[in-house]
Amino acid sequence: MTRTKENSIYRDGLEKCPANYAPLTPIDFLYRSAAVYPDRPAVIDGNRTVTWSQLLGRCKQLASALIQRGCGQEQTVSIIAPNSLAIYEAHFAVPMAGAVLNTINTRLDATTLTYIFEHAETGVLLVDQSLTGVVHEALCGLSDSRRSEMLLVEIDAGLSPDPSRPPLEALDYESLLHEGNREAELPQVEDEWDAISLNYTSGTTGNPKGVVYHHRGAYLNALSNLVGWQMPHHAVYLWTLPMFHCNGWCFPWSLAAIAGTSVCLRTIDAPSIYNAIADQQVTHFCGAPIIMNMLVNANASEKRAFEHSVEMMTAAAPPPASILKAMAKEGFRVTHVYGLTETYGPAVICSWKPEWNALDDAEQASRNSRQGVRYHALAGLDVMDTETMTPVVHNAEEMGETLFRGNIVMKGYLKDPIASEKAFAGGWFHSGDLGVIEPDGYLKLKDRSKDIIISGGENISSIEVEDCLYKHPAVLEAAVVAQPDEYWGETPCAFVGLKATAEVTEQEIIDFCRENLAHFKCPKSVVFGELPKTSTGKIQKFKLREIVLGTRD
């Protein structure tokens, strides 16, 4: 008898059952590390160290307390806090209660916070003591019904009283936690597709969108971080990257899988980072390129010597050659990744090839400046003409939109099915980032769709012009936007921040560009000064555009 899929011998009697199927969830990593490495440090927050077994106990207690307080399945628990024990705990305790974790950018204004609390239908709000001021203001703007349903919890940070931080009428975090019973039966994750977290994108226009993650994606990207970055067991990880940013790129969960240690850092500056590396033997950290600037430009008294090699993962902008070289000299190895809030943080990695070690510094930097290849957990990464959904040729020239597909693409935007459908058109997530594929298959971003400059009908990648500007020895930071031009339509306008003691003229910058770029790509004007940035260190081009257009106050 010929078998087909319909009468296959591999169907009957081979179904899922509790013995052979368990939903994927990163909560499981906490249980494993608590059982296997109970006494190893899980979190170091200031003078406080919590072991894996203590952490599990505290998370069980907090989950049980949340449930007792009526925080039900799939309700939103928001937290606004710097990197600290509480926000690390929230990554486990909140989903252990069956609720959804909403970490909030600590630099948002009150109006945006009010919007988020209403949109997310926040049932419990955990607030670090340092942030009661803006939260107080945000709560004043809330509807009465939302405010009355919300349980407000303040996390004591040991700060002295300050009028800018009015105490909230809130429950104390440790008191809430101690209401719980660590022996209580907690709900099991029934479906790995259930929401685990909600992250609002820091959109530059309109209201922020709520990006929903599920347990499956969080589990898989946590493992992808480990396999992609080759993280060893018991890595000591310094929290320079905010945990509110795409759930710390899923690293809270990665660290639980390898029983690593999270070293929390409230103040992000060069001395704090060097001290943590030298004193706590930090082996890994992540952060925006600005962190690299901090580290290599720190003066001698701010630096500390360390014997071991330290791995850094960076995103947001390709690391310039000079910075990479300086980082290597200090003992840092830099891995370049790329992703969006919609892709659980890093979903693309510039996988380093052993043969690149033989290249000179500039060549190495040029290889490492590409965004790279898909993460293990990402099923597909491509650059396409989205009109026809045709992939571009791998020639480093043909530009298209960067698309993602797979288990580490978000469930969708909360309460916004139209935006979700648009984002997922044609079976791919549309990033809005323009890129090319180089002949070796590595993605290189060229621009955000809206950042491209069209001059005389030719596309100019603002990133390409910025790359050139960064090569000038006087330039600390640079951003290029379109400037309306009667003849050309648009021309590039450069905004440049200079290094501390550097002096250079507009013409010198333009001349430098003309030596290194096709002339039509060169800025027609240069504006000097510090660049406006978001709370996560991204340069805010929309503000520069407003300056150019004269629409900014």
Place this chain on the structure above:
Amino acid sequence: MTRTKENSIYRDGLEKCPANYAPLTPIDFLYRSAAVYPDRPAVIDGNRTVTWSQLLGRCKQLASALIQRGCGQEQTVSIIAPNSLAIYEAHFAVPMAGAVLNTINTRLDATTLTYIFEHAETGVLLVDQSLTGVVHEALCGLSDSRRSEMLLVEIDAGLSPDPSRPPLEALDYESLLHEGNREAELPQVEDEWDAISLNYTSGTTGNPKGVVYHHRGAYLNALSNLVGWQMPHHAVYLWTLPMFHCNGWCFPWSLAAIAGTSVCLRTIDAPSIYNAIADQQVTHFCGAPIIMNMLVNANASEKRAFEHSVEMMTAAAPPPASILKAMAKEGFRVTHVYGLTETYGPAVICSWKPEWNALDDAEQASRNSRQGVRYHALAGLDVMDTETMTPVVHNAEEMGETLFRGNIVMKGYLKDPIASEKAFAGGWFHSGDLGVIEPDGYLKLKDRSKDIIISGGENISSIEVEDCLYKHPAVLEAAVVAQPDEYWGETPCAFVGLKATAEVTEQEIIDFCRENLAHFKCPKSVVFGELPKTSTGKIQKFKLREIVLGTRD
């Protein structure tokens, strides 16, 4: 409005779609490595090296050829071959065709092979040239209908003609492969629960049982191998472990995830292994404890010096202290794992703790002799009284049956729902292995249920007596079984293989045991001689039992 799971905001508009969901399958790792590391060596088989891009091309071709030959979805493709390019390719090409891979133990007899071909309904059979003799015999026993439906394929191994290896009336493997079109559209994995492979257990009684794996489990255990063993990118892996054994413990798929190199080895002996390490820079290998004996007992002319440290993963029996010490001296680090065919190979690992490095050799070996803790992909590991399903106390004393639960437990036994149901009773997979949990949570096996010796009402663990025997300097290998005793019911009978030049009497062995064990646990008699083993190196206790009972020829 209070939200519940039913009217949760996290449901509507957040469904699965092609952009945000992809079934887990280890096939994906091959596509990734071929794209990212096209020119790195994937497989080295004798003088032949195949790169990742070549491997993908060949696998696509083979998959397409299988489909063209009518090998449909979920049909069984059996392969009987030593570790070689073809069997590595089969791990990808067969599931890429939508078929199920059945790797067969190369040491099975013709009668068992016939049984397997009939039971698995083998549609395509790939046979290495070295094994045509036994396969020819097995085919003679097949029903006409099965034989007529089966496509027979011979893999040329470059061997010279030999009457013991009659050529089969078969298609040549390379010819079949070249029938395929590497550009052909292949079926996508639609459901990660679909079968990927079929492994027959080498049961000691009755017919072998067909253990079915799915894509999800294969993917997850492949990653678990990497995270648990901390395997780096581009590891060079020596195939001492047969790939027919639980799909090589899922390592063919692990290696694809890290673009590692598989070095195939047809002859497993000390010189071949040392040569591969020194010449090919092998970094990792797996194998039964017998491989360790081989390596440390090799004479100087068989050994080769190497600079790097080599990781070995071993299972089946806890490595004795003397062997571990000798292995470390040679430059090998040994990781002890445990699992069954039903658990995708390794599912439990004796996770090494940094603090153990400070212990003396005996203490280190004692720590490493435990089976350990659950793999990342295993949801649950416990030891229970299976009458009441009560977990044992973690006191290293209370014995129970070792149970497994999670995504790396098989789909079930093929065409044997009753056996599957029994194996999964109470929501756990029942291993039949008796064990205890030590106070630090590490599992230590005590015995197979059927290997326990009951003397005067007291349980004696045959493993405990064997551990003692292995400590005697003259003992190379040892196994203990129950011997009927009029007074005690049963007493231990020891079978001992001695080292090459060792001499020792039965009484000396018994005295040695009495010095180191409770007297009731000591063997009453000792039989000297080489021990019978299965093709995978497991000592066949059922044969020793037959000798004791006088039922053996």
